[in-house]
Amino acid sequence: MTREALLRNIHILRQMHVEGQLGGEVMPEDVLVGVVAEEELPDVLTLGMALNYQRNSYTLWESIKHAYLDTNSRWVFNPSAVSKSTLEELKEVLLKYRVALQPNRHPEIWQRVAVGIAQSSSSGSVMGFLSSEAVQYDIAALKEIMQFTRKTEFPYLSGPKIFNYWLYVMESYSGVKWKSRELITIAPDTHILKASVKLGLCSPEVLEGTADDRQIVAEAWETALKGTGLAPIDIHTPLWLWSRAGFPALEVPTK
Known part of the structure; x- marks a missing residue:
């Protein structure tokens, strides 16, 4: 052709x-629109995307929606709170709503990503990380951090397939204005x-x-x-x- x-x-x-x-x-992530508070959407999208690997995306995001709607479980979408929780506390919620399917691996990934975010931001949030001096919404800088220098802190999310789709989702649903968008x-x-x-x-x-x-x-x-x-x-x-x-x-x- x-x-x-x-x-x-x-x-x-x-x-x-x-x-x-x-x-x-209707895309899988659309299920969060009008459900998740706008200021919390970047955190929910990012942590959820970290488990969007080799599974049905529509089912995953439905599970995430139900976990978020439970106010007693909503803390699992706060990177700072997750970074301070025990793995057992986190596992209980993620397995209850089938956000995690693998009882050990998935909660560990969720917590590792949350810790990576919390340690990269004064606010302990995804938007704090993206707006930090080290990133400043620049995809080139973000790629260097997440795919090279600190790759082990962002399992699955650092992989090229999920990483690039995550950038797109953040732009589409959270209104992030990326520098170096062509990347x-x-x-x-x-x-x-x-x-x-x-x-x-x-x-x-x-x-x-x-x-x-x-x-x-x-x-x-x-x-x-x-x-x-x-x-x-x-x-x-x-x-x-x-x-x-x-x-x-x-x-x-x-x-």
Whole structure:
């Protein structure tokens, strides 16, 4: 497929998404909108995203919503409070609402991320971390911290797939204005891999889903969209929904 044809199809996909033609246009994180207080949303999204790995995202965020609605359990979404809690206290809540599925590993990850955030901010919050002198909403600085110098403090969240999607979610739901926004690459999960092959951008070999395959797909989208004014992450949701819907025909919406 030529680059021109690819970009034409991307334009159609984005139109279909805007017009609600891809079905299931409600994204997993949408369940928090109007439920979680605006000032608490960055913390809830960040801690929840740390467990958004190899599981059903819709089920995960539903579980998170129910845990948040229980005022006695809401403390687990406060990084400062979690950093001071015992692992057993945390485990009890996360397992009760099935936010954690692995009884030891998941609570440990949740607490480690919370500690990493709390120690990086005078307020002990995600927004405090992002606005800190070390980050200042700069993706380049954040990548250096979370993916290199302090990677062990941010398990799962530091991985390229979750990290880039987290940046996008923070922008979309919490109104974060990133510096170096062009550094947000596409988050190459299974649906993105399938859609990339379907569009002819990548060969079917990438469907094996190895780390190298995901890197190939991410770089292919960076190259394809260079100079278009679109960041790769801008097309994540249309591609994801298109795959999830079973790849309906690419047709310009008539309405």
